[in-house]
Every structure is written in C-alpha cells, then in structure tokens.
Amino acid sequence: MDLPRAxxxxxxxxxxxxxxxxxxxxxxTPGTGRPYCITIPPPNITGSLHIGxxxxxxxxxxxIRWRRMVGDNTVCLPGTDHAGIATQAVVERExxxxxxxxxxxxxxxxVQRCWEWREQYGNRIYLQLQRMGxxxxxxxxxxxxxxxxVEAIYEEFLRWWDRGLIYRGTRVVNWCPRCSSAxxxxxxxxxxxxxxxxxxxYPLADRDGSVVVATTRPETMLGDTAxxxxxxxxxxxxxxxxxxxxxxxxxxxxIVTDEFARxxxxxxxxxVTPAHDLDDFEIGVRHSLPQVKVIGDDGRMTADAGPRxxxxxxxxxxxxxxxDLGALGLLERTExxxxxTPLCDRCKTVLEPLLSEQWFVRQTELAQPAAKAVxxxxxxxxxxxxxxxxLDWLRNIRDWCISRQxxxxxxxxxxxxxxxxxxxxxxxxxxxxxxxxxxxxxxQDEDVLDTWFSSALWPHAILxxxxxxxxxxxxxxxxxxxxxxxxxxxxxxxxVMTGLDxxxxxxxxxxxxxxxxxxxxxxxMSKSKGNGIDPLEMxxxxxxxxxxxxxxxxxxxxxDIRFGEDRVRLAGTFNNKLWNASRxxxxxxxxxxxxxxxxxxxxxxxxxxxxxGLCDRWxxxxxxxxxxxxxxALGGYDMxxxxxxxxxxxxxxxxxxxxxxxxxRLREGATVTGVVLAHVxxxxxxxxxxxxxxxxxxxxxxxxxxxxxxxxHRSIMVATYPSSDPARVNxxxxxxxxxxxxxxxxxxxxxxxxxxPAADRVRVHVRPGSREDGxxxxxxxxxxxxxxxxxxxxxxxxxxxxxGRWAAFNVGETDVYVDIGSSLDLSAEIARLEKALTSxxxxxxxxxxxxxxxxxxxxxPAAVVEKERQNLAEHLSNRTRLNERLRQMRxxxxxxxxxx
RNA sequence: GGGCGGUUGGCUCAGUGGUAGAGCGCCUCGUUCACACCGAGGAGGUCACUGGUUCGAAUCCAGUAUCGCCCACCA
Numbered sequence: 001m002d003l004p005r006a007x008x009x010x011x012x013x014x015x016x017x018x019x020x021x022x023x024x025x026x027x028x029t030p031g032t033g034r035p036y037c038i039t040i041p042p043p044n045i046t047g048s049l050h051i052g053x054x055x056x057x058x059x060x061x062x063x064i065r066w067r068r069m070v071g072d073n074t075v076c077l078p079g080t081d082h083a084g085i086a087t088q089a090v091v092e093r094e095x096x097x098x099x100x101x102x103x104x105x106x107x108x109x110x111v112q113r114c115w116e117w118r119e120q121y122g123n124r125i126y127l128q129l130q131r132m133g134x135x136x137x138x139x140x141x142x143x144x145x146x147x148x149x150v151e152a153i154y155e156e157f158l159r160w161w162d163r164g165l166i167y168r169g170t171r172v173v174n175w176c177p178r179c180s181s182a183x184x185x186x187x188x189x190x191x192x193x194x195x196x197x198x199x200x201x202y203p204l205a206d207r208d209g210s211v212v213v214a215t216t217r218p219e220t221m222l223g224d225t226a227x228x229x230x231x232x233x234x235x236x237x238x239x240x241x242x243x244x245x246x247x248x249x250x251x252x253x254x255i256v257t258d259e260f261a262r263x264x265x266x267x268x269x270x271x272v273t274p275a276h277d278l279d280d281f282e283i284g285v286r287h288s289l290p291q292v293k294v295i296g297d298d299g300r301m302t303a304d305a306g307p308r309x310x311x312x313x314x315x316x317x318x319x320x321x322x323x324d325l326g327a328l329g330l331l332e333r334t335e336x337x338x339x340x341t342p343l344c345d346r347c348k349t350v351l352e353p354l355l356s357e358q359w360f361v362r363q364t365e366l367a368q369p370a371a372k373a374v375x376x377x378x379x380x381x382x383x384x385x386x387x388x389x390x391l392d393w394l395r396n397i398r399d400w401c402i403s404r405q406x407x408x409x410x411x412x413x414x415x416x417x418x419x420x421x422x423x424x425x426x427x428x429x430x431x432x433x434x435x436x437x438x439x440x441x442x443x444q445d446e447d448v449l450d451t452w453f454s455s456a457l458w459p460h461a462i463l464x465x466x467x468x469x470x471x472x473x474x475x476x477x478x479x480x481x482x483x484x485x486x487x488x489x490x491x492x493x494x495x496v497m498t499g500l501d502x503x504x505x506x507x508x509x510x511x512x513x514x515x516x517x518x519x520x521x522x523x524x525m526s527k528s529k530g531n532g533i534d535p536l537e538m539x540x541x542x543x544x545x546x547x548x549x550x551x552x553x554x555x556x557x558x559x560d561i562r563f564g565e566d567r568v569r570l571a572g573t574f575n576n577k578l579w580n581a582s583r584x585x586x587x588x589x590x591x592x593x594x595x596x597x598x599x600x601x602x603x604x605x606x607x608x609x610x611x612x613g614l615c616d617r618w619x620x621x622x623x624x625x626x627x628x629x630x631x632x633a634l635g636g637y638d639m640x641x642x643x644x645x646x647x648x649x650x651x652x653x654x655x656x657x658x659x660x661x662x663x664x665r666l667r668e669g670a671t672v673t674g675v676v677l678a679h680v681x682x683x684x685x686x687x688x689x690x691x692x693x694x695x696x697x698x699x700x701x702x703x704x705x706x707x708x709x710x711x712x713h714r715s716i717m718v719a720t721y722p723s724s725d726p727a728r729v730n731x732x733x734x735x736x737x738x739x740x741x742x743x744x745x746x747x748x749x750x751x752x753x754x755x756x757p758a759a760d761r762v763r764v765h766v767r768p769g770s771r772e773d774g775x776x777x778x779x780x781x782x783x784x785x786x787x788x789x790x791x792x793x794x795x796x797x798x799x800x801x802x803x804g805r806w807a808a809f810n811v812g813e814t815d816v817y818v819d820i821g822s823s824l825d826l827s828a829e830i831a832r833l834e835k836a837l838t839s840x841x842x843x844x845x846x847x848x849x850x851x852x853x854x855x856x857x858x859x860x861p862a863a864v865v866e867k868e869r870q871n872l873a874e875h876l877s878n879r880t881r882l883n884e885r886l887r888q889m890r891x892x893x894x895x896x897x898x899x900x
Numbered sequence: 901g902g903g904c905g906g907u908u909g910g911c912u913c914a915g916u917g918g919u920a921g922a923g924c925g926c927c928u929c930g931u932u933c934a935c936a937c938c939g940a941g942g943a944g945g946u947c948a949c950u951g952g953u954u955c956g957a958a959u960c961c962a963g964u965a966u967c968g969c970c971c972a973c974c975a
Contacts, residue, residue, distance in 0.1 A: 005934095190972095197975080215975060228975095262974070270975045279973045340974095353973095385904065389970070392903080396972090485970080520912080522968080553923095554913080559905055559969065562912065570924070573937040584934030644914070648922080659934075745941095752941040758930045789940095846919070855955040864918055864956090871919075 003586060003702050007579040009543025009572075013694040017130060020697075025717050026135045028075040030474030036072035037475035038064055039459045040136065041483045041491070042144065044083035045118050046090050049128035051517045051525060051563065052484055054535035058548040059482050059514060059555055059639060061134045065690035066634050067479075068135070069721035075475065076135065077462050079142035080122060084409040084451045085179050085346045091117050091408070107407050114408045118143075128536060133544045133693045135717065140471075142462045144454045145410070152461035153410045153454050154426045156498065160361060161424040166402070168422075170357045172274075172281040173401050174342060177299030178349040181405040182358050184450060185398060186489050187345040195339035199267065199332035200325055202227060202244040205252045211236070211244060212332055214266025216339045217276075218325070219318040221246065222305040223294035224253060226272040228283055231257035233268050247330050248321065249306055256287045275355040293355050297405075314352065359403040359412060359447065366497040367394045373496060373506050382512045382637050383557045386488065393489050402450045409448030416443050456494035459507035466502075477505050482512040482637075485559070512637045514555060520564030538568045545692035546572040549643070552691055556640040574647060575695050578688070581655050582699045585681045588666065589706045592674040598708040601720060603686075604679035607672050613665065614740065614780055616676045617733035619658040622649060623680055628724040630687055643691060650684055657741065664786035678707055683722045693717070736776045740784065742811035743777060747788035750807045750818045753832055754825065761791035762819050765800040769813020777814070804892055807832075810881050812874065826893045830886065837882045840875050847872040 020026065038060050043053060060076060068074040091114050092102055102110040126138065142149055160166045173182040198218045203210045213227060224246055229236040242255045260283055261270045274284030275293040284291060294305040301309045301317050308324075309317050325331040342351040371394040373379045374387050381387040403412060415431035416422045418441065425431030432439035457465070459481075463472040477499070483492060492511060499507030517533075519525050525532035538547045550571035554561045589596065597605040606612075606620075626649040633642035658680070662673040681703065689696040700716040747764060756762060764784075768774030774795055777784065781793045799817070800806050804824050806817040850856050850868055857865055 003934095007937095213975080217975085260974075266975060272975095277973080277975085279975080282973080340972095383905095389904075392971075488970090516969080518968095556914085557905095558913090564912085566924075567912080569937080573935095576937045577935065580935035580938085582934080587934070640914085644922080652922095655935085656939085660939095663933085748940060749942090752929070755929090758940075843919075850919090850956080853955060857955080859955045860918075867918080 002590075003579065003583045003699065005583075007576060007695065007698075009545060009575075009694065010540070012698045013131075013133065013539075013544050016694045016697050017133060020135065020715065020717065021138075023715065025715055026076075027137045027139055028073055030073070030470045033071070033073035035475050035479075036064075036067040036074040037077070037463075037478040038480050038482070039077045039462050039478055040079065041481075041487070042079040042081040042142075042455065042458065043125045044086050045080045045122035045125075045143070046083055046086045047125050049125055049132075049535050051533050051535055053125070053129075054132065054547060055514055055517055055551045055555065055561070056482055056484065057129055057132055057134050058551045059512065059637070060480075061132070061136075061693075062548070062552055062639055062690040063480060063482075063634070063637070065135055065693060065717065066721060068717065069686065069689065069719060071720065073474075075137050075140070077140050077142070078126065078129065078134075078136040078138065079144070079458070079462055080125065081451060081455055082118070082143065082145045082409060084404055084406050084448060085181065085183075087114055087117070088406050088408040089179070089347065102407060110407050131536065131539055131544055132548065135693070140462070144451075148464070148467075149454070149457075149461055150410060151426075152457050152465055153449065154413050155466040156453075156457055156502070157413050157449070158424055158426060159502065165362045165365065166424070167360055167362070168357065169360050169399075170355060171360070171401075172276065172278045172353050173356050173358055175297065175352045175354045175356060176344040176347065176349050177297070177352055178347050179344065179406070180297055182356055182401055182403060183344060183346075183351070184401050184452070188351060189343045189345050189348075190340045191343055192338050193341045195337050195341075197266065197335045197337035198322065199334070200247070200271075201330045201332055202247060202271075203330075204239075205243040205245040207242065211239060211255065211269050212267045213269045213271040215271055216337060217318070218321050219301070219309075219314060220273045220276045220294065221271055221321065222249060222301070222309060222317075223273045223275050223292040224271045225251075225274055225284065225289040225292055226253050226287060227255045227269055228258040228261045228272050229255060229269050230259060230261040230263050233261070233263045235268060247328060248308075248324055254287075254289075256283070256289075258283050258286065276353055278353055281355070291355050295352055295354055297354075297356075299352060358401050359414075359445075360399045361402055361453075363397040363399050363497075366501055367397045367493075369500045370394055370493060370496040373500060378506050379496065379508065380510050382510060386485065386511070386513045390488060390493060394493060400450075402453045403445075403447040404450055405446075406448050409451065410454055412445040412447050412449055414445040416445065417441065418443075452490050452494060455491055456498045457502075458491075459495060460499060460503055476503065476507070478508045480510045480512060480637075481508040482514055484516070485513045488513065510637070515558055515561045517551075517561045517563050520562055520566070522560070522562055533563055533565060533568075538565065542568045542572040543575070543694070545575055545695050549574060549692050552639040553643045553647075554640060556638070574651070575692060577651055577655060578684070578692075579695065579699065581650070581659055582681060582685075582703070584659060585677045586702060586706055588662070588674045589678055589703075592671045595671055596675060596678055596707045598711070600708075600711065600714070603682040604675060604707060606679055607675055611672050612676070613670060613672065614733060614736055614776065615658060615661045615665070615783065616672060617730045618737035619654065619676065619680055620728055621730040621733050622653050623683055624725055624728045627683070627687065627722050628726065631724050634690075639691070646684075646687055646691075650688075654680060654684065657737075660787055661780075661783045664782040668782050678703075682707075685716060686719050686722050689716050689719075736772070739773055739776055739811055739814065740780055743814070743816055744784055744787045746809045746811060746816055747784075747790065747818055750809060750832075751789075751820075754807055754820050754828055756818075756820050758789070761789050763792040763794070764788070764790045764819065765794045765796065765806070765817040767797060767799065767815040767817070768795060769810075769815070773812070773814045808881075808885055809836075810878065813877065815881065826889055830889050830893070833882055833886050833889065837879065837886065840878050840882060843875045844872065844879060847875060 040060055064074055064076040174188050176183055195216050197214050197216055199212050199214050201210045201212050211227060227244055239255050240257055243252050246253050260279060272280045272283050274281045274289050275291040276295060292304050294302055295314060296302045299314055301312045303310045344351055371391055374390060414422050414424045415428055417435060417437055423431045423434040425434060428439040428442055432442055459478050460476055463476055465472055495507045519531040523531060535547055546568050550567040599605055626645050629645040630642045662677055665673045685696045685700050697716050766777050778795055785793050805819050807820050807829055808817045847868060
C-alpha cells in the first residue's frame with residue numbers, strides 16, 4: 001500500500017482521532033493487569049487551550065500512550081474545574097453588557113446563568129485537547145460541580161468538621177474588593193510598587209509632646225487603636241503607658257510596648273491597625289486592643305472612618321488624609337519607598353487586608369503526614385528539587401481560609417438557626433437533626449467553598465470516592481501527576497493531604513513539575529503583551545504532532561522553555577522526514593513484501609543471523625542502544641532525552657546511513673536489507689508513537705497492510721512498546737561500520753576539498769591496514785561506491801601508480817587513495833595535508849605531555865591511560881603517513897617545476 | 901531578606917571528572933530513482949568570572965557577577 005507523496009496533518013490527524021474514539025481505545029476496565037492512571041489537572045471551564053496546557057497534556061499523553069503500549073491497564077481521566085472566581089467574573093462581565101449585576105438577578109438565577117455559560121463553553125477545552133491527540137477516557141470525564149463530585153466535597157467537609165478541623169474565625173484576611181471575597185494566602189501575588197513612607201506626628205493626649213510614626217498607608221490611621229514601641233527602645237521609655245490623641249479623630253489610644261516594633265526602622269514607633277494588617281491584628285490580640293474596621297468589603301471607607309472620610313475610595317481617602325494632616329502640620333515628611341503591594345492572583349486588584357469572619361481549616365494536623373509521604377519517598381518529585389520547596393511550605397503552613405463570598409461554587413454545608421447557632425450537614429435535614437430544630441427554620445450559610453477545596457479531592461473523587469468503586473480500588477493511588485510549579489501549594493500539597501487523610505494512601509506516586517513556557521525572548525507569554533504562541537494556531541499550521549514534538553523535545557529539567565513558532569516548524573520537518581523514509585521502505589516492501597514474516601508480538605521477524613550483512617547488524621545494534629536510552633529516559637520522565645535519542649537514530653543513523661546503504665544492496669539483490677528496513681521501521685513507529693501519535697498511526701496502517709495483509713487491523717496504540725535487549729548490541733559491527741563510514745566520509749571530504757564535481761564518479765584504491773579491514777571494505781564495495789560516488793573500487797596492498805592523480809587519506813591503518821579524475825592540484829593537496837598535519841601534531845604534543853606526566857600514568861585509571869596510548873600511537877601513525885605523503889607531493893611538485 | 905535555577909559556537913539548547921556536541925542560522929557544492937520540510941562538505945566556542953580540590957574540571961567545592969523563578973507578617 002502506498003502513502004501519499006505529501007503528508008497532510010490537518011486531514012490525517014482528525015481522521016485518526018475519530019477512529020481511535022470510535023474504536024473505544026481510550027477507555028479501560030478496572031480489574032486485570034498492572035494499573036496505570038493519571039488524572040489530568042482539570043482546566044477551568046473559562047479556559048481555552050494555552051501553551052502551558054499544551055505542554056502539560058503533551059507530556060501526560062506521551063506517558064499514557066507509552067504505559068498503554070508497555071501493557072499496563074492504563075487510563076487517563078480528564079475533567080474540568082468550575083473555577084469559582086474566574087467563572088463568576090466572566091458571567092458578571094456578560095451581565096454587565098446587559099447593564100445588570102448579579103444582585104439584579106438574585107442568587108438562583110445567577111447560578112443558573114453560570115450553568116448556561118458552562119453548557120455553552122465549558123467543554124471547549126475538551127475539543128482542544130482532542131485536537132492535540134490526547135488519549136483520555138472522555139467517558140469518565142468529571143466536572144467539579146457534577147452530582148457525585150459534590151457528594152465527595154460534602155463528605156470531605158463533614159469529616160473534617162466532625163474532627164474539629166473546620167472552624168469559624170474572625171481574622172484579618174486577604175480581601176479582594178473587586179471579587180468582594182476573601183481569598184487564601186497563596187492566592188496573593190505581591191508586586192513591588194513605588195510608594196512613599198509618610199511620617200506622621202501623633203500628639204500625646206495626657207501630657208505635652210508627641211510621637212512620630214512612619215507608615216506606607218496613612219488612610220489606615222483612622223483605624224489605629226494603639227502605637228507600639230519596642231520595650232528595649234530607650235528613646236521611648238518615658239512614654240510607656242502614655243496615650244496619644246489620634247489626629248483626624250477624637251480617639252485617645254495607648255502607647256504599648258511590643259517586640260514587633262523595630263528600633264531600626266522609621267522612628268521606632270509604629271501605628272497599630274488591628275483590623276487592617278495581619279501583624280497589627282496579632283499585636284491587638286496581645287494587648288487586647290479594639291478593632292476598628294475603617295475600610296469596608298467594597299473597598300470604601302466605613303462610617304467608623306468618620307463622617308469626613310466615610311464612603312471615599314481607599315485612594316481618595318489617602319489623599320484627603322494627607323491633605324488634612326498637612327493642614328494640621330502633622331505630616332512631618334515623606335520619603336519615596338518601594339511598597340510590596342498584595343494583588344489578587346485572579347484579577348490583579350490591589351488586595352485589602354481586613355478583618356472578616358470566615359471559615360478556616362486547621363492545617364498542621366493534615367500537613368504532617370503530607371510532609372512525611374515525601375520525606376520517606378512514597379511520593380517522588382521530578383525534578384527532585386521541588387520536594388524541598390514542597391516540604392518547606394508544609395512546615396510553615398498556616399490555616400486555610402476556605403470560604404469565598406461568591407455564588408458560583410459549592411455552597412458551604414453549614415446551616416444557621418435564627419439565634420445564631422450553626423451546624424454542618426450533608427443537607428439541611430442532617431444539619432437540622434444535629435441542631436434539634438426543624439429544617440425549615442434553618443438558613444444555609446451564604447458563602448461557597450474555595451475552588452481548591454474541591455480540586456483537593458481530584459484524584460480520588462474522580463475515581464468515585466467516597467463510594468468504594470472498582471475504579472477507586474484498582475487505580476488508586478494513581479501513578480503520576482504532572483503540573484505547573486505555580487500550583488504546587490494550591491493544589492498538589494492539598495491533594496496529598498486529602499488523599500492521605502481520607503484514604504490513608506498517597507494520591508499519586510510521582511509528581512512531575514513541568515517547565516514554564518516563555519516566548520523566544522525569554523519573556524512570559526501574556527495576552528496583553530501579545531507575545532503568546534497559540535497552540536491551536538500551531539496545530540492548524542503544522543499539525544498536533546509537530547506541536548507535541550516541539551514541546552516534548554524541550555521538556556527537560558529546566559524551569560523555563562523558550563518557545564517560538566520556529567520550533568514547531570522544525571519539528572514538522574522531522575515528521576516529514578519520517579514520512580518520506582517510510583514511503584521509501586514501503587516502496588521496497590511492495591517488491592519483496594512476500595518475504596516478510598510478521599508476528600503480532602514481535603513485528604517483522606528477522607532473518608537468521610548468518611544472513612545479515614554488516615549494515616544490518618550495525619543498525620540493529622544502534623536500534624538496541626536507542627531503545628535502551630528511550631526506556632530509561634521515559635522512566636524518569638525525560639521526554640527530551642528520549643526524543644533526542646530517537647531523533648538522531650531516525651535521521652542520522654537510519655535515514656542517512658542505513659536507508660542510503662540499502663539502495664545499492666537491493667540492486668545487488670540483498671533482499672535481507674528489505675526485511676531489516678521493515679523491522680527497524682516498525683520499531684521506529686512504535687517508539688515514536690507516544691510522541692507523535694497521528695503520523696505514526698497513519699504510516700503504521702499502511703505498513704501493516706503491506707507486511708500483515710491477512711491480519712485484521714490493529715491500532716499502533718495497542719502494539720507492544722519495544723523493550724531493550726542489550727544482547728543485541730553488536731560492538732564488532734559498530735566498529736566495522738565505523739571503518740566503512742570513515743572511508744565514505746573521507747572520500748566525500750576529499751572530493752569536496754579538492755573540488756571534484758559532484759556528478760563525477762571517481763576511482764578509489766583502498767590499501768587495508770588489516771585483513772579484517774580488507775574484508776569489511778571488500779564485502780561492502782557496493783555501499784561505499786554508492787555513498788561516495790565511486791566508479792571503481794580497488795582493494796590492494798600496493799600503492800596506486802600515477803601518484804599525481806591520487807589524493808590520499810587514512811582511516812586508522814587503512815589508506816585510501818582517491819583518483820580525482822584529472823591531474824592533482826598539488827598545492828591544494830599539500831595545503832590539505834599540512835592542515836591535517838598541524839592538527840595531528842597538536843594532538844601528539846598534548847598526548848605526549850599527558851603520558852609524560854608520571855602522576856597521570858600512576859593515578860589515572862588503567863583504561864584511561866591505555867586509551868591515551870592508543871590515541872598517541874594512532875596519531876603517530878597518522879603523522880608518519882602525512883609526512884610521507886607530503887614528501888611525495890613536494891617531490892612531485894618539484895618535478896613539475898622542473899618540467900615547466 | 902531566604903531559597904532555587906540558568907550563564908556552553910550568531911540563536912535555542914544537550915553534555916555531572918578523561919581530547920567540546922546537536923538543531924537552526926551562515927559558507928561551498930548538488931534537482932535521476934523516500935524527502936529541497938532534502939543531501940554532501942565546511943567555517944564558527946580560552947564552556948560568565950575568580951580561587952580551590954584533582955594526574956586531569958564545562959563537569960566537583962567556595963566565592964563573585966549577571967539573568968530569571970519561588971517564598972517571606974515588617975511599618
């Protein structure tokens with residue numbers, strides 16, 4: 001069967017994917033075999049495939065396809081995340097276009113709108129992952145708001161609740177005024193911004209004098225309830241126990257002593273605003289200070305800020321406070337200052353730390369086992385260094401604020417009585433029972449849970465937990481989690497906590513943290529910068545295989561990948577090369593196909609060893625080495641190493657040497673080369689399939705129709721992945737092939753340097769340095785002749801006559817003479833020889849120096865010394881040859897001179 | 901402030917103790933039988949710097965510079 005002349009990924013990829021889907025090849029049944037499972041990081045339903053997804057999914061699908069071919073009972077489970085804040089923001093934006101807010105609709109109608117939105121767009125990313133060729137089990141896809149998943153969340157909540165791990169607390173939390181919700185500590189991004197340090201004078205209330213405090217946020221002074229100084233600070237000893245009159249307000253507040261006040265910063269006196277700063281909150285607790293909340297949930301000043309400021313935006317209030325302080329002569333001075341500004345991870349709004357009542361989860365008890373699982377190796381990180389990052393975070397963990405003042409999400413399963421008592425339950429009835437009141441008198445908590453509270457359950461909930469499903473029993477713990485470093489804490493650590501806590505077993509064995517994809521200049525890709533690479537556009541232009549390949553080639557241990565369109569284009573050239581080499585092989589098989597013996601397990605059956613030629617033994621040996629590398633690399637998730645090995649095996653060794661050598665051999669009737677071509681191509685296709693699934697399947701089908709026309713079609717997806725067999729490595733063949741290649745390269749090189757026209761076929765005389773060398777060249781004359789464009793190849797112990805026509809070089813002890821077709825340009829040949837001599841001289845000097853160093857000979861390993869001796873001997877021999885040759889050439893030149 | 905990663909030919913990157921590699925780009929040559937998304941040949945690196953360990957360092961150690969990432973409650 002023929003392959004079309006040109007490969008068209010756009011047509012082939014979609015057709016192949018449909019075929020796989022229809023054949024049900026992505027699914028699996030729990031129960032038998034060795035389980036292998038990956039659960040993909042669920043993308044947000046607001047999301048569209050971006051380059052980070054593309055990388056992560058290329059990695060996962062590569063590993064999944066590999067394990068499937070290795071024979072594991074493999075499944076990869078996809079899903080999507082409801083993404084509370086992100087989705088709500090999108091839907092609110094839509095409403096805004098209609099001039100509405102969510103409050104106009106009310107909670108129920110708004111949530112309904114969110115569901116409609118998700119129906120319309122929520123599965124878009126599935127289609128995009130399918131365009132990438134991901135072999136995920138779509139029949140088991142989960143959305144985090146699906147009924148069974150919600151059940152899992154409530155189970156999680158209730159179990160923790162009953163153990164007292166969930167509590168309600170009033171704390172300073174990170175508040176996003178735009179989202180009008182609390183967010184957790186790890187959803188805060190801080191950014192350095194140019195600001196100022198303001199020095200404000202607070203007059204003493206009970207005596208003359210004043211104290212100056214430094215602050216970056218003067219507007220919060222309206223909520224000050226104390227001034228703190230360090231107890232050891234002698235500058236302020238006389239003020240211990242004094243009170244100040246807080247400017248712009250009528251309040252009198254105490255001066256307290258607290259270690260927190262740094263003597264070496266500002267004036268040593270710090271204003272204390274317990275309602276708007278985490279540190280101040282803690283100082284407030286230590287000194288029983290009142291908490292005055294002057295900034296409200298909407299980011300505007302509250303009534304407690306005083307009538308002159310109430311209702312102002314934060315920034316406007318700052319301006320007015322500064323003006324007022326100035327007018328009173330209380331603003332001492334202002335210094336420029338870099339302020340760490342906390343931003344909302346989602347919407348980049350400046351966050352406001354403020355006092356708020358929220359639900360929290362105690363973390364220490366959960367964090368300890370999660371740390372231990374990594375310490376004792378039950379979970380391994382790739383690259384390893386992330387284990388420490390993970391552990392450091394767990395060891396300093398703080399309680400997790402899980403309530404969000406949103407409408408889209410899992411509503412907190414806590415119900416309140418009218419008199420302010422509350423209790424958790426899987427539903428109102430359960431809560432009512434626990435409270436001993438009728439359900440209709442209860443009101444459910446208004447807040448929803450942090451999205452990460454639900455994704456924390458991902459690996460086991462997607463497998464059916466809390467129900468004891470067969471899937472859960474078989475595939476849990478899962479094998480691999482691959483994700484971006486930015487959600488190491490948000491997500492990875494939490495999954496480990498829940499997995500260990502609820503199932504007593506880690507959720508996954510290995511965690512692979514992939515690199516961040518940057519643009520070709522090393523900058524982060526972003527919509528606003530417009531420097532992003534759109535994976536879908538790349539797929540359109542070059543195909544999913546090219547995109548996957550380009551990403552996997554770079555998926556190394558580095559933390560960054562610089563990525564540009566060129567990469568994708570170049571990956572496409574490899575696919576093109578593979579396609580055309582396959583066309584060649586299939587063409588050969590058309591002619592000798594009836595000689596191919598096909599085994600469903602082993603592929604193309606090789607002929608008896610005695611029938612193999614040097615080139616055959618060589619390529620089979622090289623194949624084994626490649627398989628060994630790929631095997632080890634994939635085992636450590638080094639897709640780049642695996643791909644590098646395959647790339648050079650396919651292109652440099654198979655195409656450039658073996659395929660080229662097969663042409664003259666076939667002309668000579670060596671059909672064995674056709675069998676070996678088929679054997680190696682089969683292995684290449686299988687080895688490459690996890691990386692470039694579509695094109696390998698396309699070729700494989702045509703290939704099978706040729707070599708196994710009687711057998712029913714079987715997808716390459718379920719073919720056996722080649723395993724390494726070190727016994728098939730053939731050192732002798734590799735060494736002999738080196739000679740052959742050396743001879744060919746030498747002839748090509750000589751021709752190029754001496755300007756022999758490419759079309760000219762030359763005569764070559766080989767003087768073997770050994771009987772073995774003579775046999776190697778003799779047995780492969782046709783190959784040498786074809787690859788080096790040789791007209792006549794003579795092997796003999798004598799040197800050719802007519803010295804003036806021959807250029808010479810040597811490969812080891814074997815001398816090769818090339819008839820350059822006309823009279824040799826003696827000065828060019830002399831220049832060529834002198835150049836070679838110079839480099840040989842340098843090598844000899846270096847080598848002699850090393851060997852002349854007694855401590856090298858004594859201390860270096862014997863093998864190294866021996867190798868150095870061999871090198872020296874070889875170079876000395878080369879030098880002798882070159883000198884002799886130079887003498888001949890010079891005397892010829894002199895002779896020529898004389899005849900002139 | 902703490903931690904981590906990078907610094908190798910023009911570009912992007914491999915290479916963890918034994919004579920510097922690849923792809924792209926560049927130069928020369930080549931359209932007949934898989935492929936011009938190609939083939940053959942070639943030029944081009946004192947491996948950021950300094951010091952140390954070693955017979956031997958791109959590779960190990962210490963420090964410096966520089967770029968980047970993560971973490972941190974300091975007004």
